[in-house]
Amino acid sequence: MTTQVLQKPIDLPISPRLAKNVRRHVLERVIEFILMLAALSAVATTIAIVVILLYESLSFFEHVSIIDFLTDTQWTPLFEDAHYGILPLVSGTLTTSAIALGVAIPLGTIGAIYLSEFASHRTREIVKPILELLVGVPTVVFGYFALLFVTPLLQMIFPELPGFNMLGPGIVMGIMIIPYISSVAEDAMRAVPMSMREGSYAMGATRFQTAVRVVTPAAISGIIAAYILGISRAVGETMVVALAAGQQPNLTFNPMESAATITAYIVQVAMGDLPHGSIGYQSIFAAGLVLMLMTLVFNILGHITRKKFRETY
Amino acid sequence: MTTQASVLANLAEVRAMIRRHKRNDFIFSIIGLLALMVGLLTLLILFVDLVSDGYQRFNLEFLSNYPSRRAGNAGLLSAWVGSLLVMLVTFFSAVPMGVAAGVYLEEYAPKNWFSDLIEINVTNLAGVPSIVYGLLALSLFVYGLGLGESILTAGLTLGLLILPIVIVATRESIRGIPVAIREAAYAVGATKWQVVFHHVLHYSSGGILTGIIIGMARALGETAPIITIGALTFIAFLPPSPITEAAPFINFEWLSSGFTVLPIQMFNWLSRPDHAFHINAAATGALIIVVTLLMNGTAIWLRYRIRKNIKW
Numbered sequence: 001m002t003t004q005v006l007q008k009p010i011d012l013p014i015s016p017r018l019a020k021n022v023r024r025h026v027l028e029r030v031i032e033f034i035l036m037l038a039a040l041s042a043v044a045t046t047i048a049i050v051v052i053l054l055y056e057s058l059s060f061f062e063h064v065s066i067i068d069f070l071t072d073t074q075w076t077p078l079f080e081d082a083h084y085g086i087l088p089l090v091s092g093t094l095t096t097s098a099i100a101l102g103v104a105i106p107l108g109t110i111g112a113i114y115l116s117e118f119a120s121h122r123t124r125e126i127v128k129p130i131l132e133l134l135v136g137v138p139t140v141v142f143g144y145f146a147l148l149f150v151t152p153l154l155q156m157i158f159p160e161l162p163g164f165n166m167l168g169p170g171i172v173m174g175i176m177i178i179p180y181i182s183s184v185a186e187d188a189m190r191a192v193p194m195s196m197r198e199g200s201y202a203m204g205a206t207r208f209q210t211a212v213r214v215v216t217p218a219a220i221s222g223i224i225a226a227y228i229l230g231i232s233r234a235v236g237e238t239m240v241v242a243l244a245a246g247q248q249p250n251l252t253f254n255p256m257e258s259a260a261t262i263t264a265y266i267v268q269v270a271m272g273d274l275p276h277g278s279i280g281y282q283s284i285f286a287a288g289l290v291l292m293l294m295t296l297v298f299n300i301l302g303h304i305t306r307k308k309f310r311e312t313y
Numbered sequence: 314m315t316t317q318a319s320v321l322a323n324l325a326e327v328r329a330m331i332r333r334h335k336r337n338d339f340i341f342s343i344i345g346l347l348a349l350m351v352g353l354l355t356l357l358i359l360f361v362d363l364v365s366d367g368y369q370r371f372n373l374e375f376l377s378n379y380p381s382r383r384a385g386n387a388g389l390l391s392a393w394v395g396s397l398l399v400m401l402v403t404f405f406s407a408v409p410m411g412v413a414a415g416v417y418l419e420e421y422a423p424k425n426w427f428s429d430l431i432e433i434n435v436t437n438l439a440g441v442p443s444i445v446y447g448l449l450a451l452s453l454f455v456y457g458l459g460l461g462e463s464i465l466t467a468g469l470t471l472g473l474l475i476l477p478i479v480i481v482a483t484r485e486s487i488r489g490i491p492v493a494i495r496e497a498a499y500a501v502g503a504t505k506w507q508v509v510f511h512h513v514l515h516y517s518s519g520g521i522l523t524g525i526i527i528g529m530a531r532a533l534g535e536t537a538p539i540i541t542i543g544a545l546t547f548i549a550f551l552p553p554s555p556i557t558e559a560a561p562f563i564n565f566e567w568l569s570s571g572f573t574v575l576p577i578q579m580f581n582w583l584s585r586p587d588h589a590f591h592i593n594a595a596a597t598g599a600l601i602i603v604v605t606l607l608m609n610g611t612a613i614w615l616r617y618r619i620r621k622n623i624k625w
Contacts, residue, residue: 024504031506032421038413039422042434042480045473049445052452107348114345118338127349129613134352136527136609137359138534140576141598144583145359148366148591175355182349206334208341229440236442238537239576243583263444263537270447270541276456284541288448295442 053292056285063279069286075249075265077283078272084283086290088249092259093294096170096241097234099255103174104230108181109223115182116189117211131179139176143243146172151244164246164258173240181230188222189215221306228302232295238263262291360602367595375596379549380578384589387582389597391548395464395572396533398552402468402568403532407475408525412514414476415483415521420509439477446474447541455542462543464552465568470538475528482524486517519619523612530608534601536576547581548573575601 061069064084072085115124151168155161192215200210216223246258247268260268266284274280378388414435422428450470460466490513498508514521552570573581575597582594 028504028506032417035413035417035421038410039417039431041410042414042431042438042476045438045449045476046434048453049441049449052449053445056448056452107351110345110348114342114349118342118345123346129617130353131349132613133606133609134356136530136534136605137356138536138576138601138605140534140536140580140583141359141363141602144579144594144598145355145362147583148595149358149362172355175352178348178352207338208334211341232440232442236444238442238444239580242537243580263442266444266448267537267540270451270543273543285448285452288445291442292445295440299440 049292053285053289056282057289059277060279060282060286063282064286073251075260077280078269082279086262086287088251089260089262089265089287090290090294091251091253092166092241092245092249092264093235093261093291095253095255095259096166096173096237096245096261097231099167099170100173100177100234100237101227101230103171104177104181104234105227107174108178108226108230109185111178111182112185112189112223112226113211113216115186117207117215128183131183134176135179137176139237139239140243142172142176143169143239146240146244158256161256162246162258164244164248165256166241166245166259167255169240169244170255172244173234173237176237176240177230177233180233181226184226184229185219185223188219188226191222192218220309224302224306224309228299231298231302235294235298236263236291238267242267262287262294360599363595363599363602367592367597367599370593370596371599375593380547380573380581384582384587384593387590387593389575389578389600391551392573392575392578392597394551395548396574398464398567399467399471399539399572399574400529400532402465403471403475404525404529406469406472407479407528407532410472411476411479411524411528412483412521415480415487416509416514418480419484419487420505420513435477435480439481443474443535444537444541446470447538449473450538450542461569462545462571463569464572466542467539467544467572467574470542471532471535474535474538475532478528478531479521479524482527483517483521486520486524487513489520490516519615523616523619526608526612526615530605530612533608534576534605536580539574539577540580544573544577545571 069084069086071087072083073087074083074085075088076083115127119127146169150172151161151163151165154165154168161167196214196218197210200214205214241261242264245261245264247260247264248258249265250257250259252259265287269280269284272280375388376393377390378386379390380392381387414431418428418431418435422431447470450466450473454460454466454469455462460469494512494516495508498512503511548571552567552572554567579594579597579601582590582597585591
């Protein structure tokens with residue numbers, strides 16, 4: 001008799017209301033799992049990029065010694081007499097990036113100081129969307145601009161400038177990067193507590209003095225982050241340099257010459273439709289790996305400088 | 314007498330200094346505005362330049378002709394159809410993934426190292442040069458998975474590229490929704506998913522849409538990764554139509570078709586020495602710039618409207 005009573009609740013079917021709850025609970029778990037998979041796709045992409053660059057580069061380095069790769073001064077993988085020295089491509093990338101940053105860092109920083117410390121709310125509301133529009137302009141169009149507008153313009157000033165050169169695309173890239181630098185730097189400056197500015201004004205400082213001697217040093221870590229972002233964009237930028245800087249690898253830092261960058265080389269090879277698995281095919285992955293390593297190095301350098309200058313309130 | 318004179322002289326000096334500083338402030342604000350205007354000015358010159366170079370090709374034939382060896386007859390038909398189809402794939406791959414990932418990170422993810430890892434990853438992916446996505450796709454999609462140089466490959470590549478944009482936009486707009494909304498839904502017995510789907514996503518849809526539009530505009534103009542996967546530049550045919558006359562009315566053959574897109578067509582014309590093709594490139598550039606500016610403009614306007622209208 002007693003056992004029967006004890007067993008009875010177990011034999012009872014689950015009430016429909018509770019059953020619905022169980023189903024709901026399972027469904028909730030399934031949904032959470034699916035959403036997690038979607039979020040993991042970001043991690044998977046990163047892993048895939050690293051693995052593929054390393055894997056394809058490894059087969060490249062089976063044919064080419066790393067010492068040659070880093071020291072040879074010629075890059076001619078598609079020629080009969082093949083040389084695999086990455087230096088000419090690196091010099092092209094660094095030169096165009098340096099010109100771009102020479103344009104973008106001063107203008108971007110001044111723009112950020114203006115937006116954060118000088119501009120009225122109204123001006124900011126007008127200027128910021130315009131900057132955002134500029135970010136949205138496709139880079140191939142800027143390539144057109146560098147090749148057929150800026151270079152001819154520069155040729156009026158420097159008649160000996162060749163049709164393909166690093167100066168024109170460098171300047172255009174710099175203008176492209178200004179909005180990135182100014183918007184990130186402005187965010188950093190606006191995050192500086194108002195009390196610091198008020199302290200400075202109370203001492204009789206002007207807006208300009210406050211901006212340059214109080215706000216900028218306080219926000220320097222964020223401003224450096226903006227510069228790093230700018231460097232990454234410049235180093236990885238493809239279409240402007242592929243169109244306007246030339247396709248000939250050239251170990252030079254002279255902006256008046258033409259030189260291929262790492263990205264321009266990748267585009268050039270990809271246009272040529274090389275057979276899968278050939279050394280030319282593998283070489284673009286080695287070039288891509290160098291590109292990633294360069295951005296990584298700049299990011300690490302930026303991280304170290306930021307740590308050194310970081311101010312906490 | 315002498316002290317009074319020196320005080321007056323001092324006062325004049327101080328006044329002069331204040332004037333000087335005020336002038337410096339004014340000069341700097343002009344310089345600052347000019348620095349920002351460099352971008353706008355460039356955009357204006359660029360647009361005027363494109364239109365003045367390419368206006369002769371602004372006609373319907375330019376949109377309905379295939380590319381040709383003769384610049385005057387060449388058109389954009391295969392390019393804009395290709396762009397449209399690639400964007401379709403990009404939309405259907407990036408949007409569900411990106412929104413789901415954003416929802417997970419904002420609403421579900423526990424606060425631990427694992428979530429931090431995903432977060433750092435998303436930030437880093439946004440900074441990876443676009444051409445590296447092209448290399449990834451070349452090795453993984455074209456050869457690894459055997460998808461070939463197809464619309465599907467291009468669409469998925471651009472999907473990966475804009476994924477971080479969609480994720481970040483989703484997260485930011487979800488973050489703006491007050492906890493009270495969620496609590497109210499929980500209070501009437503909603504499950505977590507119901508709270509998210511019926512309320513959180515509903516209220517944040519405007520912000521998410523903004524991110525999607527910006528991402529799609531980016532995908533439309535992106536050239537380097539598509540070149541890297543080996544898109545052809547001379548395409549004188551259209552992919553099979555996605556909609557068929559007979560049942561089942563939908564056809565997926567176009568996914569594996571060869572293609573070209575607007576920016577690649579422009580790049581191709583631009584890299585030819587013949588100036589007649591440069592005119593075509595200018596006209597294409599004007600078209601691309603108008604479409605992307607319209608898309609980005611819509612997104613910015615939408616965000617402005619949302620910010621103005623919603624007061625929690």
